[in-house]
Amino acid sequence: MDWVNAVVQGVMLGGLYALLACGLSLTFGVMRIINLAHGDIAILGAYLVWTVVDHTAMSPFLAALLALPVMLVLGYALQILLLERSLRAGPLVPLLTTFGLAIVIQNLLLQVFSPDVQSLGGNAGVITTASWQITDQLSIPGLGVLILAVAIVTLGVLQLFLSRTRLGREMRATAQDPDMAGLVGINARDVYARATAIAVATAGLAGLFLAIRSTFDPSSGPTQLIFAFEAVVIGGFGSLWGTLVGGIVLGVAQAIGEQINPQYSILAGHLVILVVLATGRGSLLVARGARA
Amino acid sequence: MTGRAMRDPQARYRVQRWTALSYTSTAGAVALITALIFVPAVLGTTITQQLTSLLILVILAVMWNALAGYGGLISVGQQAYIGLGAYGAIYLNQQGVPPYLAMVLAALAAGVIALPVSLLVLRLRGGQFAIGTWVVAEVFALLVVLDQSLGGGTGISLTTLDVYSPSDRQAYTYWLTLGCTVLLLAAVFFLLRSRLGASLRAIRDDEDAAASVGVPVMRAKRVLFVLAACGCGAAGALTLANTLFIETQSVFGVQWSAYMIFIVLVGGLGTFEGPILGAIAFYLIQNQFADYGAWYLVGQGATAIAFALFLPRGLWGTVEGRFHLSLLPVGYRLRPAAAEFPPIQGQVKDPAGARHG
Numbered sequence: 001m002d003w004v005n006a007v008v009q010g011v012m013l014g015g016l017y018a019l020l021a022c023g024l025s026l027t028f029g030v031m032r033i034i035n036l037a038h039g040d041i042a043i044l045g046a047y048l049v050w051t052v053v054d055h056t057a058m059s060p061f062l063a064a065l066l067a068l069p070v071m072l073v074l075g076y077a078l079q080i081l082l083l084e085r086s087l088r089a090g091p092l093v094p095l096l097t098t099f100g101l102a103i104v105i106q107n108l109l110l111q112v113f114s115p116d117v118q119s120l121g122g123n124a125g126v127i128t129t130a131s132w133q134i135t136d137q138l139s140i141p142g143l144g145v146l147i148l149a150v151a152i153v154t155l156g157v158l159q160l161f162l163s164r165t166r167l168g169r170e171m172r173a174t175a176q177d178p179d180m181a182g183l184v185g186i187n188a189r190d191v192y193a194r195a196t197a198i199a200v201a202t203a204g205l206a207g208l209f210l211a212i213r214s215t216f217d218p219s220s221g222p223t224q225l226i227f228a229f230e231a232v233v234i235g236g237f238g239s240l241w242g243t244l245v246g247g248i249v250l251g252v253a254q255a256i257g258e259q260i261n262p263q264y265s266i267l268a269g270h271l272v273i274l275v276v277l278a279t280g281r282g283s284l285l286v287a288r289g290a291r292a
Numbered sequence: 293m294t295g296r297a298m299r300d301p302q303a304r305y306r307v308q309r310w311t312a313l314s315y316t317s318t319a320g321a322v323a324l325i326t327a328l329i330f331v332p333a334v335l336g337t338t339i340t341q342q343l344t345s346l347l348i349l350v351i352l353a354v355m356w357n358a359l360a361g362y363g364g365l366i367s368v369g370q371q372a373y374i375g376l377g378a379y380g381a382i383y384l385n386q387q388g389v390p391p392y393l394a395m396v397l398a399a400l401a402a403g404v405i406a407l408p409v410s411l412l413v414l415r416l417r418g419g420q421f422a423i424g425t426w427v428v429a430e431v432f433a434l435l436v437v438l439d440q441s442l443g444g445g446t447g448i449s450l451t452t453l454d455v456y457s458p459s460d461r462q463a464y465t466y467w468l469t470l471g472c473t474v475l476l477l478a479a480v481f482f483l484l485r486s487r488l489g490a491s492l493r494a495i496r497d498d499e500d501a502a503a504s505v506g507v508p509v510m511r512a513k514r515v516l517f518v519l520a521a522c523g524c525g526a527a528g529a530l531t532l533a534n535t536l537f538i539e540t541q542s543v544f545g546v547q548w549s550a551y552m553i554f555i556v557l558v559g560g561l562g563t564f565e566g567p568i569l570g571a572i573a574f575y576l577i578q579n580q581f582a583d584y585g586a587w588y589l590v591g592q593g594a595t596a597i598a599f600a601l602f603l604p605r606g607l608w609g610t611v612e613g614r615f616h617l618s619l620l621p622v623g624y625r626l627r628p629a630a631a632e633f634p635p636i637q638g639q640v641k642d643p644a645g646a647r648h649g
Contacts, residue, residue, distance in 0.1 A: 034419025036368070085601050095366045095419050096553060096600040103550050103593030111586040222546055226430065229423040237420075267434045270427050277412045277424070 369425025402525025
């Protein structure tokens with residue numbers, strides 16, 4: 001029964017990883033770049049919510065409603081000010097600039113908020129403690145269900161946005177062929193900036209739930225980037241629903257590893273990735289490329 | 293263009309590797325290395341230790357530049373081999389291997405371990421390769437923490453070096469570091485001059501195009517990846533010898549990658565001399581500003597971004613591009629065969645600039 005419990009916990013943890021991963025997947029799908037500051041941006045979102053909560057004592061969920069528009073604006077600005085220029089400079093430059101950005105964000109957070117570990121778990125109200133007791137050993141935590149539900153809704157909305165709206169179609173067109181899209185009147189610059197804005201906002205949302213579910217500090221970002229990347233690789237690059245599958249596989253692997261020995265938790269997730277890469281499934285997924 | 297040159301372009305140009313400047317600077321480099329040998333005897337332990345740190349940075353930068361600047365492989369996971377080199381030296385030393393021999397063997401072991409790793413990560417490209425190497429580094433860090441005999445997560449010292457007096461120990465460590473630096477620089481130098489070096493630059497510029505004309509892409513990348521792992525392994529083992537204590541968190545930390553990226557971007561990505569210049573700059577900046585803590589690191593990240601965007605060839609690359617300087621002959625120049633055909637104005641635009649590599 002412990003094992004069933006581990007799998008259930010892992011599935012719900014997968015919801016958080018899918019939330020983290022969908023922004024990474026979207027940026028890769030649209031612009032073919034990997035934002036190495038993605039994890040740090042999620043932590044920035046967590047600190048943004050934490051600051052609002054700290055000053056107003058409002059619920060983190062309400063605070064997130066204030067923080068997410070800010071994240072959208074930050075994402076738009078990030079694209080216009082930094083990524084656009086990097087994209088023009090060649091395929092390697094976005095990696096270097098986003099890695100530099102990651103260092104800047106981490107150390108700014110360190111300078112402003114101190115290295116203390118923070119959590120929003122205590123401020124989120126009854127949801128953090130609520131759970132459904134199924135049997136003696138198996139209980140389903142309310143927060144886990146909420147995160148998984150938010151992840152599914154976010155992915156569903158993103159999918160609908162990409163397939164049904166005008167901007168979504170423009171985004172897919174630009175992803176396939178930016179020059180051709182430009183010829184039919186699509187402003188690639190604007191499309192890219194909106195895609196980054198959405199990616200940064202989803203990272204902020206993931207940061208919110210990370211902060212409620214556990215703890216965070218200025219150096220938490222890189223780990224989150226790695227988890228997001230792993231979810232994307234397992235699920236297939238550029239596939240949105242794939243990130244949910246990837247997130248859940250990663251979450252379950254970590255939960256099962258933890259069940260064996262708490263030290264094996266993260267290692268188990270990494271080993272899944274190495275197996276995916278070794279069996280060639282990874283390269284197949286990577287080669288299949290992006291259909292955002 | 294004259295008829296004869298059209299028929300026989302080789303009569304019009306000759307390929308030049310060595311120039312008067314590169315003869316002079318190569319001789320200068322040899323003289324400098326010779327002088328560096330005498331540092332411990334002349335300048336004392338403190339300066340010797342500082343120079344050891346600097347040389348370790350040079351090794352790391354040259355290795356990262358070899359990967360990124362010549363292979364187009366941006367790694368954020370070279371700390372894997374730094375950690376393996378350091379912990380490998382500890383492990384071998386625990387098995388009874390003398391400490392300095394253990395360091396050399398650990399560096400080679402890092403290269404051996406990189407071989408199977410390369411089978412996994414070299415399938416990836418661009419950002420996926422970058423994070424893929426990082427995941428590998430995390431895996432090695434987690435595995436090392438699991439081993440209690442290596443100190444777990446709390447760190448471990450290399451105690452067997454205590455048999456030497458501090459000044460002797462520092463001198464030996466320095467000489468080994470100097471030896472490794474020269475050896476690795478020479479390895480990169482000859483690699484770049486070889487056929488493989490030309491292949492690597494073709495891959496960096498356009499991997500698919502290179503593959504289509506028969507460049508062995510995978511083999512070239514693998515050679516580079518293993519060499520970089522050996523070099524980073526040596527840097528790790530030498531860091532251990534220089535500080536006598538290591539901790540999993542810091543020796544496997546991603547900050548190493550941040551240092552390497554900063555140094556190479558500032559010095560000049562894809563130039564032979566740039567990383568050396570960058571390492572010296574980084575070392576001076578660090579000594580000057582490290583007290584500012586997080587703000588210093590913010591500045592470091594911002595500087596890396598600025599160089600990547602506005603000065604992508606770095607300090608050395610910019611100087612080299614403007615003045616056609618190349619201190620060490622790793623590239624080729626096309627020179628008009630001036631004795632027979634004096635260059636005709638307007639036909640050969642900037643002949644000295646037609647340099648590849």
